[in-house]
Amino acid sequence: MPEHTPGPRTRMVRGAADLLARGGLGGTSFREVLQRSSAPRGSVYHHFPGGKQELVAAAVNHVGDSLIAIIDGQAGRAADDVVAAVAAAMRHTLASSGLAAGCAVAAATVDAASEFPGLTDVASGVFRAWQAHLAAALHAGGIARPRADTLAVTVIAALEGAIILSRARHDITAYDHVTRELLAATRTAMPDPA
């Protein structure tokens, strides 16, 4: 994706996604989003008339679209290469933040229920899209359905859980062990090379 100077709305969405990944909903305040995005105070309600819930929803969808682009970019590759690419993409966010940033979509699920029930549906839509795109890529990469479907949801679930374990333990080893098991499971489901 070509990097150009993003406008204030995009900067706010990215800032919210990062804050959400680091501290959950409680750690995502308009004040901090504005600080990080160097956006003028008045611009929040201009760009997000629905307030915090709309900003956070945009952040969750932004994270969702980024991973979908990576999954779709693996078109034509073998299923284990697809899983490796998805695991590497989610590992990058985790590792580049010093294990401080988890997954913004999971964060919107875990603690949104009480404050912003609508966000659960946004997160749900992202998880559903990830699963559909990943299942299609695994199927194209050699795995029959319905196994491609159950494997896709397992890869997403296991990587989400691995992020939580690695953050809690301040150690990325758990994430890497889970990735290894997912690659083994994917290869077991692939047809033997002729």
Place this chain on the structure above:
Amino acid sequence: MPEHTPGPRTRMVRGAADLLARGGLGGTSFREVLQRSSAPRGSVYHHFPGGKQELVAAAVNHVGDSLIAIIDGQAGRAADDVVAAVAAAMRHTLASSGLAAGCAVAAATVDAASEFPGLTDVASGVFRAWQAHLAAALHAGGIARPRADTLAVTVIAALEGAIILSRARHDITAYDHVTRELLAATRTAMPDPA
């Protein structure tokens, strides 16, 4: 401290664990914990002089100990039976709450970082204990080390992630698909029956 008697302290710990699993840290207030546990207002700081962080830490450890008891109760069973029992135990909390309650330990990780950094270490200790007990049970159930270790962390990570996906989607299908894949992976790692 009357840790072993079902008094107000235990009721508060259980109430906090349930609130944490449902709404994360933001949804876990002393006021609600007192309401649920029918405990007198003054008793919170008597039992938890460290305040909310101490109450939540006790709740996380309570959830941790419950699953460890289940894992250890599988002693002598085959590895796939152990995984099935762990998956069933975590499924029970999810299903019996109508998919409203996730995992209190994960909740303490995902949104505690900003408010109560000490809780991350408590959650980390629980995850570490789960992994150690599960790896020992898988090893006793037929899986060689170090595979028992990577499989143990994968089972825990995948079930945690599956809880998040199922809650977000208001549908336990994702959890059941992940469980099926974990059982398949465990059987692949077990020795062939003689």
